[in-house]
Amino acid sequence: MTTSACLQAWVGTLFTYIRFYWGTRNSKNRRDYSKEIRRIEENRAWGQPIWAIYSFTVCCAILVFNGWSLFNQKNAIWVIYYSGDQTAFSNDQVLKFITTYAPIPIFIMALFGYKLICQTTMRRTIDMNFSGVAYPGPKPLEEKPESFWGRVWWTLVK
Numbered sequence: 001m002t003t004s005a006c007l008q009a010w011v012g013t014l015f016t017y018i019r020f021y022w023g024t025r026n027s028k029n030r031r032d033y034s035k036e037i038r039r040i041e042e043n044r045a046w047g048q049p050i051w052a053i054y055s056f057t058v059c060c061a062i063l064v065f066n067g068w069s070l071f072n073q074k075n076a077i078w079v080i081y082y083s084g085d086q087t088a089f090s091n092d093q094v095l096k097f098i099t100t101y102a103p104i105p106i107f108i109m110a111l112f113g114y115k116l117i118c119q120t121t122m123r124r125t126i127d128m129n130f131s132g133v134a135y136p137g138p139k140p141l142e143e144k145p146e147s148f149w150g151r152v153w154w155t156l157v158k
Helices: 002-025 027-032 034-042 050-065 091-101 103-118 148-157
Strands: none
Touching: 002 027, 002 034, 002 050, 002 091, 002 103, 027 034, 091 103
């Protein structure tokens, strides 16, 4: 369940990033928030949004096909349902199925339940607000530390 939940978190983050990217590409936003969007584009990684779309697709595919081996046996016969007269269905397979696929509908129900209860909508790209992203002035200069470990940390982090 933890792996599926982590992948769902990545899917949500990537979806949000892709929406954010298209918000910065909107002509109205480019006109109204040109300084902020220029600052965002300076810090954007090379190849975006292609890498985000690729990662989103791969994470979704892994979520769907993660437990694929549960649906077939070694002799490639589909094992979706056993009637009572056949060999018993392994409890191990049932547990694997639940832990692999139960988080997906739980995530979807939580998402749409929140949207239904709080009456929220997805913000259109034209309505996104990018104010406050850019610094009001030049960055303050940071002084290099004088201690040995401070200089080591400065070198590693900066």
